Amino acid sequence: MRFAGALLLMAAGWAAGAALTGGLRRKCAVLRELTAVLFRMAEELDQRETPLPQIFLREAERAPLLSAALRLAARQTAAGRPAGQALAPLCTALSKDEGLPQAAEAMTELSALLGAYDAETQARACRAAGQSIEDLRREQDRVLAEKGRLYRALAFSAGAILALLAL
Amino acid sequence: MQESDRLKSFHTAAQLLPERLWRAAYSLNEEQRAQCEELRVRLDRPLAATVAGRTVLLGEGILPQRAELEEVLARATEASVHSYLEQLRRGFLTTKHGHRLGICSHAPDGASRVLRGLSSVNIRVARQIGGLGGELTLCGPEGFRNTLILGAPGAGKTTLLRELCRRLSADMRVAVADERYEIAACADGAPRFHVGSCDVLSGGKKSETIPMLLRAMSPQILATDEITEEEDCRALLSCAGCGCGLLATAHGGGPEDLRRRPVYRQLLDSGVFRQAVIVTREKGVRSYRLTALSAEG
CATH class of the missing domain: 3.40.50.300 (P-loop containing nucleotide triphosphate hydrolases)
Structure with missing residues (x-):
């Protein structure tokens, strides 16, 4: 029984370490989705010159983490709000809720161009924003890998110490 | 076209205007709204409506600003100028409700990537009048061919x-x-x-x-x-x-x-x-x- 309890304590420690990196994992997932959205938007603009409300609506279905903000942007652009205003809630969510101010900044810069220029210029801007967010994601992935290992090791060790004390 | 349809058509045309201009447009009475043919938004000039062939100035003291002209364009294009650029380069676009926007801006030539210096927008209210030309009798066996x-x-x-x-x-x-x-x-x-x-x-x-x-x-x-x-x-x-x-x-x-x-x-x-x-x-x-x-x- 004692041996089983000790194993459980160590497993709980490992799980706690993994949970500590949950925020980082979510950041990476958001950035991954955002990058994919931007590259798809670039394709859509380049090849079909699709209006922004349709693009946002389609992307809202493909990107669950950004869905609410993209749906709102679709509604607002359909009502004639400039993309800068329509994407402001997404930028705020990225900056405040997700803790990704750099991604928010890139999106703010991009949104000032969306809908106001020809499709080619906008597609180029989407790709550039997508690239900078992709770089940010790589950086976050590296941090996640490092911190993940550290947190797991620390929490596992704490669990092991508790297990030793219990034994 | 029934009067209610004309009013609906005016309503969708007026929706292209930013709020304060929209309010000014709605200062027209119902009969005028039903007869409204055009809404002209010019930079720093009063909003003008063409009602039954006559110009009516609206919204005393309200002078449209550049941002408002751009908002009209954003509303008409669903914030997607790129989808209408071919039309805009020819100086006009047709909205999803069939209204036609005439645009005056600086050099909307084939090379431009953006419309600069928007100076006036003319919203031509879409109207379909049925039974027109009923008094025209068909001329010859060909009717209205040629x-x-x-x-x-x-x-x-x-x-x-x-x-x-x-x-x-x-x-x-x-x-x-x-x-x-x-x-x-x-x-x-x-x-x-x-x-x-x-x-x-x-x-x-x-x-x-x-x-x-x-x-x-x-x-x-x-x-x-x-x-x-x-x-x-x-x-x-x-x-x-x-x-x-x-x-x-x-x-x-x-x-x-x-x-x-x-x-x-x-x-x-x-x-x-x-x-x-x-x-x-x-x-x-x-x-x-x-x-x-x-x-x-």
């Missing part, structure tokens, strides 16, 4: 053309080359105006779309709006040579006006058009006069 509709800007040429297309398409194959989206006002392929069972090809240059329609849709009648260029005339001539009837509009008070312009002279000399309907408008009332056209003038 008819040219003449009139001054705003006289109602396109409205009559649309009505004729609707009527003729009941028992003939009618194809429409709608370069400026004015005849059928197609949005996402669906005509916003009732044009009957016409085949509509929107957006392209007439000189390109007329041969396409001829080859692909084998029309008995081909209708098009605003012949302005020599290449349009050439396309129409080649079309007439294939046994297809023609319906077209042109700016002018009468056949003599057309003869003064080289572009049309060739068309008249060819004898393609057998008759002209001259549309005039006085004090908001349209009248139509049918006259025979001869190749000799």
Whole structure:
């Protein structure tokens, strides 16, 4: 029984370490989705010159983490709000809720161009924003890998110490 | 068009305006709103409405700013200028409700990637008036085949053309080359105006779309709006040579006006058009006069 309890304590420690990196994992997932959205938007603009409300609506279905903000942007652009205003809630969510101010900044810069220029210029801007967010994601992935290992090791060790004390 | 439809049409046109201009537009009474033909937004000038042919200034002291003009454009394009750039480069666009926006800006040429210096926007309220030209009796066995509709800007040429297309398409194959989206006002392929069972090809240059329609849709009648260029005339001539009837509009008070312009002279000399309907408008009332056209003038 004692041996089983000790194993459980160590497993709980490992799980706690993994949970500590949950925020980082979510950041990476958001950035991954955002990058994919931007590259798809670039394709859509380049090849079909699709209006922004349709693009946002389609992307809202493909990107669950950004869905609410993209749906709102679709509604607002359909009502004639400039993309800068329509994407402001997404930028705020990225900056405040997700803790990704750099991604928010890139999106703010991009949104000032969306809908106001020809499709080619906008597609180029989407790709550039997508690239900078992709770089940010790589950086976050590296941090996640490092911190993940550290947190797991620390929490596992704490669990092991508790297990030793219990034994 | 019922009054309620006209009011709805005014409502969707006024929705293109930013809030304070929208409020100014709604200072028109219901009757004026139903008769409203245009809403003009000019930079630093009062909002103007054309009601039954007369200009009415709206919103005392309210002078539209550049951002408001840009907002009109954003509303009309659903914040997607890129989807309408081809139209905008020609100085206009048609909204999903069929309203036509005339745009004045700095050099909207083929190379520009953005519209700069927006100075005025004219929202032409989409109106379909049924039963037009009812007093016109069919001239000869060909009816309205090979008819040219003449009139001054705003006289109602396109409205009559649309009505004729609707009527003729009941028992003939009618194809429409709608370069400026004015005849059928197609949005996402669906005509916003009732044009009957016409085949509509929107957006392209007439000189390109007329041969396409001829080859692909084998029309008995081909209708098009605003012949302005020599290449349009050439396309129409080649079309007439294939046994297809023609319906077209042109700016002018009468056949003599057309003869003064080289572009049309060739068309008249060819004898393609057998008759002209001259549309005039006085004090908001349209009248139509049918006259025979001869190749000799």
